[in-house]
Amino acid sequence: MSQALIFDMDGTLFQTDKILELSLDDAFNHLRELDQWDTETPIEKYRKIMGMPLPKVWETLLPGHSSELREQVNDHFLERLIKNINSGKGALYPHVEEAFSYLTEKGYSIYIASNGLTEYLQAIVRYYRLEQWVTETFSIEQIQTLDKADLVKTIIEKYSVKKAVVVGDRLSDINAAKENGLASIGCNFDFAREDELSQADRVIDDLIDLKTIVPALDQ
Known part of the structure; x- marks a missing residue:
């Protein structure tokens, strides 16, 4: 797993x-x-x-x-x-809570690695109560290189992660997975680009698909 x-x-x-x-x-x-x-x-x-x-x-x-x-x-x-x-003007994508609940129940640890700033990320996590599922949220501010691959590496090293999947919508997420020897799942959402998603190991149109895709990547 x-x-x-x-x-x-x-x-x-x-x-x-x-x-x-x-x-x-x-x-x-x-x-x-x-x-x-x-x-x-x-x-x-x-x-x-x-x-x-x-x-x-x-x-x-x-x-x-x-x-x-x-x-x-x-x-x-x-x-x-x-x-x-x-003010409640934002929103999570559909099925974030359901996917997170399922994945944590199955024993997966969840982390966030974002190019967003710490204060901004904390506001989202706090407003939507994501801390009940997310072990830790990491901001690009925490590393000098501003390279998401290095941010993912920080998570791997801090938590002694042996195997993981990176889930994201842009090439920086897919490359972060590749450079750390991890699998990647591309999200075909608002800001995604077809040429970038084509480089992911799997592509999903809805986060609920993680319930089937993630176990399949473990096999």
């Missing part, structure tokens, strides 16, 4: 899309108030780079702005994300 399942958060467990546009608009309205932005909010550009660590996101969205301003926008964005989570 696999000892662990390591889940991505955004676009895998949490429907980030429900609060993304609201929060991003707020962040760019802040820039407009500072006379640092005068066009539309680059929501589609952000969708294409979902999964990147936020420092990389702001480098991409604001290439001509100072690092100090990017940090200011990042702080504002994070504040709005958390407010929207706590």
Whole structure:
């Protein structure tokens, strides 16, 4: 039996899309108030780079702005994300609770490895009471390289994991599995791309499918 399942958060467990546009608009309205932005909010550009660590996101969205301003926008964005989570404007994907309950009952340990920031991840875990199933949530902030493969390695080393499956929607999740010698399950959800999912060992359209897919990977 696999000892662990390591889940991505955004676009895998949490429907980030429900609060993304609201929060991003707020962040760019802040820039407009500072006379640092005068066009539309680059929501589609952000969708294409979902999964990147936020420092990389702001480098991409604001290439001509100072690092100090990017940090200011990042702080504002994070504040709005958390407010929207706590206001109930977000949502988990269907069947997260059912899948987690089943997997823990079968003896699997569950971890989260995300490119999201710690405070943001804690807000989601707390609001949806995921701590009842999740052993620990790991943020990309915890490692210097900002490489998800290294973050997954941190989990493996801390908990002496011998066998695991990484579940996520983007190539960074699939590569994190490969670089650590683990199996991967791609989630064909909102931000997923077909060319990236094709590199996963298995692909699912609903988290409830984990009830059959995970045991099959153990055989």
